[in-house]
Amino acid sequence: MSSLFGHKKSSKQEEAVNKGPATHEVILQPPPSSKLLPPKPKHEGxxxxxxxxxxxxxxxxxxxxxxxxxxxxxxxxxxxxxxxxxxxxxxxxxxxxxxxxxxxxxxxxxxxxxxIIPPDEVAPEAETGKHIISGFDKESRPILYLRPGRENTKPSPRQIRYMVWSLERCIGTPQLLTTDLMQPGQESITIVVDFHGASLTTMPSLHTARHVANILQTHYCERLGRAFVVHMPRFISAFFSALSPFLDPVTKDKIRMQDTNMTEFIEPDQLDAQFRGGTYNYQFEFPTYWSSLTQRCGISHDGERKFDTPRT
Structure with a gap:
């Protein structure tokens, strides 16, 4: 984990390239090739x-x-x-x-x-694509992309509520609702933090980052399967160094740095083409993204869940 807080650069920053027809389609179903890991073993007692x-x-x-x-x-x-x-x-x-x-x-x-956070409440935070849920890794985990460089609002409680809204869409209550993205037997998600285009003005405050880390570790404990941090500029090292004491060792061990080939963990057609090896040439379009996600998760504009059918 020392590379997370040091000044290590990737050998080459990947630029978005045309690896096939551009698409606005969001991937909200895992591919047949994805495999669930066996359940984690229980301890005595x-x-x-x-x-x-x-x-x-x-x-x-x-x-x-x-x-x-x-x-x-x-x-x-x-x-x-x-x-x-x-x-x-x-x-x-x-x-x-x-x-x-x-x-x-x-x-x-x-x-x-x-x-039941209403989509209309947090929609202004989603307009630039700073959080995108699309695709699944090889172990059927939903992928959540976080892009601080696309920040479009000032720090506020609504920013944090949007982060929680995004987490809940990935995780939900899979044993009971047909409308959540996580498949039965899956417990965790993959997060890709992409700092491409980020600057000091678009970075979240340390207070906000600590708050989000606490929510993830405390209230969504053991939900992070793995995380990738890519395109990290030098100026962010100090930010992560200040955040490090608030990350538990288990969380730190799940983080992979920008020199990692993500296709070891994510099939190319599930990985955004912006990253090395990815062939999913996704182009963000807010109306399409928002309607696809809310319809797939069965959420009305006021937050009411429209579907409530137990899985069989």
Missing amino acids: DDEKAQQLRALLDEHRAAHPCDHEYEPFEARWMSNEMMYYRVLRSVRGDMKHAKKRILDTLEWRRSYRPE
């Missing part, structure tokens, strides 16, 4: 600990019920069995920390309501 965490939530909800509107979404989140094991893995089985984390996440989700 994990089943009992998971039951204790579920009982803790049941007890807390009985004493502190959420409002009627959000209750179905909270119940879905709680019914995701693997969520309890992810929490346990994130704290290495420490029950004291697991209980605190899961209660903190319950209260955060009640406050944030990430499943």
Whole structure:
């Protein structure tokens, strides 16, 4: 991980090239060639600990019920069995920390309501394509591209809510909803952070970056499968050095630097042609992207989920 915070350059910055007809089509279904990894092994006593965490939530909800509107979404989140094991893995089985984390996440989700953030609320943040969900890696993880160089708004809570909205579209509640992108049995996503065109004025503040890192690590624990950081200019090294203490070791170990050949992990036709080896010549067009994603995920403009059919 030393290269993440040093001054190592890639051998060559890839420029966008024409590797086939340009397309506005967003890839929202994994290819048949993608394969799921086997489930992560459980440790001795994990089943009992998971039951204790579920009982803790049941007890807390009985004493502190959420409002009627959000209750179905909270119940879905709680019914995701693997969520309890992810929490346990994130704290290495420490029950004291697991209980605190899961209660903190319950209260955060009640406050944030990430499943039903209205698209219209965050649409202004999406207009330049600074977050794009499209494609899947070889292990069926949805790919989320983050492009700080396309920043179009000033720092605000809405920026963070858009990041959460994007995470939720990738992750959702796959065991229960047919309209989420993540496939049954998949637990994590791939993130590509592309600093092409980024400058000091487009970079998020350290406060914002810390806030987002905390949300990802605490409330979406064990959801990051791998991350690639590409086109990183020298001036960003200090930024990452300041952010480093707030990234846990497990998160750091999942980050690959800009000299990594991403086609080792992502098939060329799933990887944006801007990157070495990619042949998916995607051209961002906001109306097409936004309508494709919201329709695929079954979300109306006010945030209401239009489909609610359990997977069979």
